[in-house]
Amino acid sequence: MMHFLLLFSRQGKLRLQKWFTPIPEREKKKIVRDMTTMVLGRKPRSCNFLHWKDLKIVYKKYASLYFCCGLDAEENELLALEVLHRYVELLDKYFGNVCELDIIFNFEKAYFILDEFLLGGEVQETSKQVVSRSIEASDMLQEVSERPRSR
Amino acid sequence: MCSCYYSSVWLHVNTGECNLASKHVPLQYLITLHWFETLFLCVFQRMPAPIRLRELIRTIRTARTQAEEREMIQKECAAIRSSFREEDNTYRCRNVAKLLYMHMLGYPAHFGQLECLKLIASQKFTDKRIGYLGAMLLLDERQDVHLLMTNCIKNDLNHSTQYVQGLALCTLGCMGSSEMCRDLAGEVEKLLKTSNSYLRKKAALCAVHVIRKVPELMEMFLPATKNLLSEKNHGVLHTSVVLLTEMCERSPDMLLHFRKLVPQLVRILKNLIMSGYSPEHDVSGISDPFLQVRILRLLRILGRSDDDSSEAMNDILAQVATNTETSKNVGNAILYETVLTIMDIKSESGLRVLAINILGRFLLNNDKNIRYVALTSLLKTVQTDHNAVQRHRSTIVDCLKDLDVSIKRRAMELSFALVNGNNIRGMMKELLYFLDSCDPEFKADCASGVFLAAEKYAPSKRWHIDTIMRVLTTAGSYVRDDSVPNLIQLITNSVEMHAYTVQRLYKALLDDISQQPLVQVSSWCIGEYGDLLVSGQCEEEEPIQVTEDEVLDVLEGLLVSNLSTPVTRGYSLTAIMKLSTRFSSVNRIKKVVSIYSSSIDVELQQRAVEYNALFKKYDHMRPALLERMPIMEKTASNGPTEIMQTNGETEPSVPDTKHLPLVTQPANQANDLLDLLGGNDVVPVIQTTLPTKPASAGGELLDLLGDLSLSGGLAPAPSVPVSQPPFLLDGLSSQPLFNDTSAAIPPMTAYSKNGLKIEFTFERANPNPNIAVITIHATNTTEADMTEFVFQAAVPKTFQLQLLSPSSNIVPALNQGSVTQVIRVLNPQKQQLRMRVKLTYTHKGSPVQDLAEVNNFPPQSWQ
Secondary structure, three states, X not given: OEEEEEEEEOOOOEEEEEXXXXXXXXXXXXXXXXXXXXXXXXXXXXXXXXXXXXXXXXXXXXXXXXXXXXXOOOOOHHHHHHHHHHHHHHHHHHHOOOOHHHHHHOHHHHHHHXXXXXXXXXXXXXXXXXXXXXXXXXXXXXXXXXXXXOO | XXXXXXXXXXXXXXXXXXXXXXXXXXXXXXXXXXXXXXXXHHHHOOOOOOOOHHHHXXXXXXXXXXXXXXXXXXXXXXXXXXXXXXXXXXXHHHHHHHHHHHHHOOOOOHHHHHHHHHHHHOXXXXXXXHHHHHHHHHOOOOOHHHHHHHHHHHHHHOOOOHHHHXXXXXXXXXXXXXXXXXXXXXXXHHHHOOOXXXXXXXXXXXXXXXXXXXXXXXXXXXXXXXXXXXXXXXXXXXXXXXXXXXXXXXOHHHHHHHHHHHHHHHHHHHHHHHOOOOOOOEEOOEEOHHHHHHHXXXXXXXXXXXXXXXXXXXXXXXXXXXXXXXOOHHHXXXXXXXXXXXXXXXXXXXXXXXXXXXXXXXXXXXXXXXXXXXXXXXXXXXXXXXXXXXXXXXXXXXXXXXXXXXXXXXXXXXXXXXXXXXXXHHHHHHXXXXXXXXXXXXXXXXXXXXXXXXHXXXXXXXXXXXXXHHHHHHXXXXXXXXXXXXXXXXXXHOHHHHHXXXXXXXXXXXXXXXXXXXXXXXXXXXXXXXXXXXXXXXXXXXXXXXXXXXXXXXHHHHHHXXXXXXXXXXXXXXXXXXXXXXXXXHHHHHXXXXXXXXXXXXXXXXXXXXXXXXXXXXXXXXXXXXXXXXXXXXXOOOOOOOOOOOOXXXXXXXXXXOOOOOOOOOHHHOOOOOOOOOOOOOOOOOOOOXXXXXXXXXXXXXXXXXXXXXXXXXXXXXXXXXXXXXXXXXXXXXXXXXXXXXXXXXXXXXXXXXXXXXXXXXEOOOOOOOXXXXXXXXXXXXXOOEEEEEEEEEOOOXXXXXXXXXXXXXXXXXXXXXXXXXXXXXXXXXXXXXXXXXXXXXXXXXXEEEEEEEOOOOHHHOO
């Protein structure tokens, strides 16, 4: 299973953090610090896999954002790259040519999309269209239930 | 009067009428009116609406310093807090969202926890969405209020809208505590059986989480799993396979139960591969790779250690392995999983070879990730499929030159695992080249690995020494501290190479004195073999011309150099001292020693003072004390990168060069019989010089003293742990392979009195003729047991004794059994073996003690 998924910028600013195991707040901050240091310190053409404690760390850079996840030792790293890529594709479909700013200003949407794709650290839906349709339907439901005043 | 005026203003404002302006009202009147209006608004309406989320984000991003940002955050937090206090339903959602943003920036947000709960309880979908998000971020199971969510989640699991149910399932499945899982497992189980695939897939993963948190609840999900695999929906299929995998991994019973699903899984996988293009699940021409990989993983678990299942999946694995497109990462991900499965189940050899060849192809792939993954997998399989991996040795060695750090490390580990007697020369060349050029983080491990490999497979002593020299000169500062004593021992034992070694080490010292391990080994050797150095006796290469003074210059240079550590200085001082018996320029040495007797360094000072004393008062002992070191017994090294388990617990045979060398008493003192038990008051330098060669087949340890017995290949199985005595304590001797002189020595009765009889039997454990291994057998002919039996022995000073643990301390009555104990005696001077024994035991309630001398050792035991 995936233990955590982090998105951070080239300067190390956190843009999204999803934790699938219960960890104390202080420990979370430490992990985030460690990940950003390790990943940002990698040479440009290194492989995308690292070892950290007993976890495999898989990371990929998309434009100015680093997508970094921590996996159990028996997970398939190459597939994890596909998982990260699929998430980016979903974001791209939703926002249209997604960029870091979209995720900054609409972080809650990024979480909603993630929650339709992963659950408990595992992939819950392998079809892009199904995930997109679910998000659209949820958004519609939100519109309908909202009073005229918007958030 | 004011109040009437006021109330009429109110009326006007309220009804929206504004006729005043059209009635040509004077300006002052209008201004006053406006003033009242504002007053009214401030008093009768609430504070302005909280700013929107996006606006807050925008504002915070304009902050130019951390302090500025903090100020903005604090201000907004204060506003949010007051808003929360007012229990404002309208803006709660907005405020919590803002709080979550600030939380992501690293600011505390705990005061929003209860608000999340309120949002979850709200009927609005928007509120629930943000509320659950907030719960997942702020309300993990460590928080006190976590459990308060349970009821809300329970209600939402039964909500009429599937998206609300989905939110609840997601939250429960991501972070539900054990108590919550226990409470809600029933609801999850219900949803697992629904026909709504949107909910079913989420329920399956939720069930996985429940099982992870509360494994005892696994049973209750079993019925619901019945038809999971007949689903057409990929989402449900995928999550079902995950659920089945989790159950099988956790419970052997479940594993047995689900083994029957293998044919169905094989069918599903086959359909995925054979089916045409499916737009919904296609990734670069491959149909649903996520599902394929998960099925392969489940097959792995089901096929492990089961022949029938493994056979049932043979074909599909071969099909996947050969048909999967490898141009993109996604295809390789599937191949990778397939290889892992093939290697783990009981696959036929053809399939295994196919798998290793796939890994070999991976090694040639341009993609670094794939090379990395290949190396990791090969490292896992090198023990079991060694020969197959050997075929890819050259590719693996090429990976040593890769730029990527992770790949280099894997390649290095794998290379060491592949070294054997056949490829040692070639491999070592590559590995030494790697050692030269690699990053410092690798050098220590690489150096240790080289030493280990060299020790095991060195084709000749000269090659061995050269290799060591190469490591010391190129990576000398990274070599581990324990390598120094190991190397010294190695050099000592290569008797015919002493001259060559000391010459090469001397030349290395002339070049560079900064690498401490090199300097230490060199000084030690020069101290030992300095006479060979100046006499120019080297056979292996052109002997160099060097005078005693030059040598002493070098050693003294080490003493004064800033580069030398205190340990190194100690080595060189001792070396200089040793040369006093090998060189003729004793006066110079005396001078050096006396200078250092006032050194600030306590260690050096002590040595110098003692050496001084040696010159002055004990000069007659000096030659004996500083004699050439004897050959040390070989033990296997215990470096940390040991790949083959040749050695469990090793007794280090470290010659502690800090103390005086082994004292060998002149012959006329041998007859002094010592006090018993503790009479060995000579502390030998080498505490355990006893042989610890493994009695194992294959001869993979190189015997430096004897013949060079090369092995043809790696012995993959771990050999017998070396430091156990080679003899079973019940008296049966395991025949070690090197044993060729054991048969001849007859046993003897050492003691027989009061019904207690002690017999000695002799063996030789190893090629070293100086060690006699005696096994005592104590038997009791009386009718009462002898309890608390303790056997103690002492030998003259020229011997060394080691007593191993007895088999028991009760000697049973009437010869019903015996106590055995092993004694090892080192007898380097081949003196007649004599022993004093002390026996204590309790017999019929009263303690008995006896002393005896044993002198009737057969001559073969000590000659």
